[in-house]
Amino acid sequence: MHLAISLDIAAATGEAVLDFSRISKFVRQAEAAGVDMVAISDTADGLSSSPFEATTLLAALATVTNRIGLVATASTIAHQPYNLARRFASLDIISHGRAGWNAMMAQSPREAANFSRPEGFSDTDFRRRSEEYIGIVQGLWQGWDADALLFDKSGGRFHAPEKMHLLDHKGEFFSVRGPLNVARSPQDTPVLVLSGLSEADFDIAVRTADVILLESGSVESAKARFDDLKRRATAAGRDPDAVKVLTNISLTAEDKPAATADRLETQFRARSCDGFNIELPAQRSAIDDFADRILPELGQRGLVRESYRGTTLRSHLGLAGGGDQ
Amino acid sequence: MTARMKLGAFLWATGHHIAAWRHPKAHVNAGIDIDHYIQLARTAEAAKFDMIFCEDAAGLREANVGIASQTSRSIGFEPISLLSALAVQTSHIGLVSTASTSYNEPYGLARTFLSLDHLSGGRAGWNLVTSASPIEAANFGSTGLKPHADRYERAREFAEVVTRLWQGKAPGHDGQSFSVHDPLDLPRSPQGAPVMVQAGASDVGRDLAARTADVVFTAAQTFEEAKAFYDDLKGRMAAYGREPDDIKIMPGVSPVVAETEAEAREKHEELQALIPDDVGVALLSSYLSISDLGRYPIDGPLPELPESEGMKSRQALVVEQSRRDGLSIRQLARHFAGARGHWRIVGTAAQVADELQARFEGGAADGFNVMPSYLPGELDAFATLVVPELQRRGLFRRDYEGRTLRDHLGLKRPA
Ligand SMILES: Cc1cc2nc3c(=O)[nH]c(=O)nc-3n(C[C@H](O)[C@H](O)[C@H](O)COP(=O)(O)O)c2cc1C
Numbered sequence: 001m002h003l004a005i006s007l008d009i010a011a012a013t014g015e016a017v018l019d020f021s022r023i024s025k026f027v028r029q030a031e032a033a034g035v036d037m038v039a040i041s042d043t044a045d046g047l048s049s050s051p052f053e054a055t056t057l058l059a060a061l062a063t064v065t066n067r068i069g070l071v072a073t074a075s076t077i078a079h080q081p082y083n084l085a086r087r088f089a090s091l092d093i094i095s096h097g098r099a100g101w102n103a104m105m106a107q108s109p110r111e112a113a114n115f116s117r118p119e120g121f122s123d124t125d126f127r128r129r130s131e132e133y134i135g136i137v138q139g140l141w142q143g144w145d146a147d148a149l150l151f152d153k154s155g156g157r158f159h160a161p162e163k164m165h166l167l168d169h170k171g172e173f174f175s176v177r178g179p180l181n182v183a184r185s186p187q188d189t190p191v192l193v194l195s196g197l198s199e200a201d202f203d204i205a206v207r208t209a210d211v212i213l214l215e216s217g218s219v220e221s222a223k224a225r226f227d228d229l230k231r232r233a234t235a236a237g238r239d240p241d242a243v244k245v246l247t248n249i250s251l252t253a254e255d256k257p258a259a260t261a262d263r264l265e266t267q268f269r270a271r272s273c274d275g276f277n278i279e280l281p282a283q284r285s286a287i288d289d290f291a292d293r294i295l296p297e298l299g300q301r302g303l304v305r306e307s308y309r310g311t312t313l314r315s316h317l318g319l320a321g322g323g324d325q
Numbered sequence: 326m327t328a329r330m331k332l333g334a335f336l337w338a339t340g341h342h343i344a345a346w347r348h349p350k351a352h353v354n355a356g357i358d359i360d361h362y363i364q365l366a367r368t369a370e371a372a373k374f375d376m377i378f379c380e381d382a383a384g385l386r387e388a389n390v391g392i393a394s395q396t397s398r399s400i401g402f403e404p405i406s407l408l409s410a411l412a413v414q415t416s417h418i419g420l421v422s423t424a425s426t427s428y429n430e431p432y433g434l435a436r437t438f439l440s441l442d443h444l445s446g447g448r449a450g451w452n453l454v455t456s457a458s459p460i461e462a463a464n465f466g467s468t469g470l471k472p473h474a475d476r477y478e479r480a481r482e483f484a485e486v487v488t489r490l491w492q493g494k495a496p497g498h499d500g501q502s503f504s505v506h507d508p509l510d511l512p513r514s515p516q517g518a519p520v521m522v523q524a525g526a527s528d529v530g531r532d533l534a535a536r537t538a539d540v541v542f543t544a545a546q547t548f549e550e551a552k553a554f555y556d557d558l559k560g561r562m563a564a565y566g567r568e569p570d571d572i573k574i575m576p577g578v579s580p581v582v583a584e585t586e587a588e589a590r591e592k593h594e595e596l597q598a599l600i601p602d603d604v605g606v607a608l609l610s611s612y613l614s615i616s617d618l619g620r621y622p623i624d625g626p627l628p629e630l631p632e633s634e635g636m637k638s639r640q641a642l643v644v645e646q647s648r649r650d651g652l653s654i655r656q657l658a659r660h661f662a663g664a665r666g667h668w669r670i671v672g673t674a675a676q677v678a679d680e681l682q683a684r685f686e687g688g689a690a691d692g693f694n695v696m697p698s699y700l701p702g703e704l705d706a707f708a709t710l711v712v713p714e715l716q717r718r719g720l721f722r723r724d725y726e727g728r729t730l731r732d733h734l735g736l737k738r739p740a
Contacts, residue, residue, distance in 0.1 A: 010510065020413065020444060051443035051512055053436050059409035060444050063359070078433040082383055082464040083403075090403035094359045094410050113506045114432040149400070151346075151353045156601060158346060161394040170467065177463035181385055183357045183400040 001268045002036050002275025002317060003304050004071070004211075004246055005290070009050040009057070009282050010042040018050070018282050023057070024064045029291040033298075034305040036316040037069030039102055039193065039277065050282065055087050062095035069313030071100035071193055076133045077111045082176055085140040088190045089182035097186030097312035100211070101137070105130060105204075106196035123200075129173045131204045134192065136176050138208065139167045141189040143179030187312040188321040206233040210319055211244045213277050222247055222272035244317055247273040251280060251290060257297040265303060329722050330685045330715070331573050331692025331734055333421070333542075334369035335378040336362065339397045340699030341579055343608050343662040344599035346397035351699040356401040359410060365701055366411045369418055372708035373722050375733040376419030376450060377411065378522075378542070378694055379404035383428050384461035388616075392607040405437055412445035419730030421450035421522050421540075427476050428456060428465045431486035432505050438519045439491065439511045447515030447729035451487075452522040452542065455480045455530075457614070457635035473634050477529040478502075484521070484537045491518035492739065516729035517738035526554065526638035535561035539736050540573045542694050544639060544666045546646055551576055551668075551689035572691075573734055576684075577667035579696040580677045582706045593671045596698055597659060605658035612639050612665060623655045642666050664696055674710035681711075682720060 148163035167178030614635035697703035
């Protein structure tokens with residue numbers, strides 16, 4: 001089963017604020033336990049006292065870890081698609097193919113107010129804009145063929161001209177010429193994670209996402225949704241296994257390790273998901289508890305891998321793409 | 326104690342010379358190798374540089390694919406992610422990244438730089454640019470490059486909002502280009518606020534710098550040009566209630582240095598020999614904001630040019646140099662290919678130190694942004710040859726004065 005851990009760095013206030021050394025220690029513990037990826041989210045709507053923004057934190061974490069996937073939330077309101085595509089392509093190179101972008105499908109009113117969009121977008125506009133945005137970002141990520149760079153010093157050919165492609169996108173919300181001025185990602189494209197989905201976003205998600213994060217519900221409803229998403233992926237012409245569906249699980253510090261493991265195991269065996277995204281409050285006690293007690297329990301039951309087979313996030317998730325598989 | 330000069334290490338992948346990547350010792354895959362940058366940052370930190378400086382463009386540098394493919398400049402790291410990685414791999418050196426006011430929003434940019442500042446313990450700086458290239462503009466809409474004056478007006482509003490946000494205030498701003506309501510959701514900077522750097526030297530550019538910048542990065546060929554710029558900018562500061570010393574002016578300098586002068590010249594010639602003519606002319610054209618320089622005879626003079634809507638100051642610098650030295654397009658292009666109009670010095674450590682000292686003590690610079698011709702070789706050479714010479718002369722620090730970039734630069738903590 002795939003296992004992601006989400007750390008909401010913005011949710012912490014006061015004493016609970018995590019500094020870089022504490023966050024990196026936790027991410028290394030998760031790496032030692034074979035967790036697929038850690039997702040950093042910082043999009044809390046209220047005030048927080050976390051000192052970090054997710055993409056910058058991810059870059060720093062990339063240099064102190066080796067294997068674990070690193071996913072950062074970045075909103076489609078806060079960045080222009082060209083800039084965001086560049087940021088994540090760069091993060092992927094810095095992490096040697098371990099980066100992912102978590103795009104929120106729900107818009108945050110606070111963001112709209114601070115990003116010169118006081119009225120925000122209507123839901124349908126936001127949905128169309130998001131799909132266009134994601135298409136641009138993924139298109140930019142594919143602007144350079146895998147063998148475009150020649151590094152031919154004596155011949156004076158740095159890259160093969162025909163292996164660099166313009167995007168030339170002209171759409172309803174954006175116009176972007178491209179190509180990206182960052183090289184192709186080590187895993188071809190960074191992993192796209194979608195979260196905050198409503199029913200109406202599902203078709204966009206199965207067309208574009210590598211990973212879908214879903215809110216938890218009963219095992220039955222989760223199973224029905226899981227099957228529905230896989231069916232939709234097939235209908236969209238994709239291998240259903242190319243879209244990993246993870247169920248969000250919120251853990252509180254008091255959870256008994258055995259009870260938590262039971263819960264995950266039951267849901268997983270019912271084939272209601274490809275794995276889980278454990279949402280941890282950014283508090284020392286919660287993350288210590290998770291690292292020291294729950295992860296070992298999951299390991300003992302064989303629910304998480306003992307070690308990584310490959311080096312890229314795509315390989316951890318069993319997704320096709322560059323890098324090793 | 327007399328003032329010491331400030332030094333930036335301006336890192337650009339394989340180096341600043343347009344043909345640097347072809348040099349046998351240049352690290353050719355620099356644009357995809359984070360370890361290369363970690364190494365460069367550590368070299369610069371060991372040499373006690375004030376900061377690392379990264380340029381940026383939100384697009385290719387060169388429109389013509391045939392030309393672009395003969396340079397290494399079409400790919401590189403996005404600098405904010407690059408510097409965030411370097412922040413936790415270094416302990417003292419300042420980390421300055423360029424970012425455009427034309428293609429960002431103030432809330433997001435202020436937040437990202439503040440995060441870099443926290444990651445580095447107060448060592449971040451933002452180099453404000455207005456982005457002069459139509460290639461970039463095409464990645465952000467279909468309407469093309471906005472006029473110079475409009476870009477600067479947006480930049481002024483942008484800088485004002487960012488300053489308020491970094492002061493921990495709610496901007497409650499509803500302006501011409503932006504509306505921003507809340508304060509930032511990150512704590513105050515360990516150095517009060519990240520350092521504001523500015524590159525751009527036109528009249529409006531200087532005014533904006535006099536109002537908001539802590540450091541100004543500029544290009545100047547001769548002592549007279551550098552001195553005139555220095556006096557003019559410092560002279561504008563009183564109008565904004567600031568002291569001349571509140572801004573550090575750091576012109577770019579690209580040294581080619583070796584144990585002997587002959588060796589340095591040889592090294593320089595080796596690089597010059599690697600420039601294809603069409604690449605040199607294309608680079609020059611892009612900075613002159615003219616697309617068709619290639620249709621003029623390469624051994625003839627620079628034609629009369631319409632005033633640029635791109636980089637006004639750089640166009641003026643090139644035109645002035647071509648007239649002053651009577652240079653043909655080819656000569657000008659070859660000269661420009663070394664450091665894009667920045668000052669070049671080829672010689673021994675003592676010769677380089679003499680020249681830097683003359684501009685520093687002559688009141689034409691508070692320090693320099695050092696632009697290694699190729700990397701890592703020329704940064705190593707500067708660190709091992711020139712820095713000790715400057716230290717011996719008492720012109721440069723032997724150790725860091727503090728931990729933050731403001732400490733190194735001797736800048737006040739903002740209120
Ligand atoms: C020394 C120097 C360095 C610059 N570096 C950059 C850069 O990295 N990226 C960029 O987009 N513009 C850069 N610029 C351009 C400025 O942002 C500005 O857009 C341009 O110079 C036009 O302004 P000006 O006419 O005031 O010089 C630089 C300018 C100077 C003088």
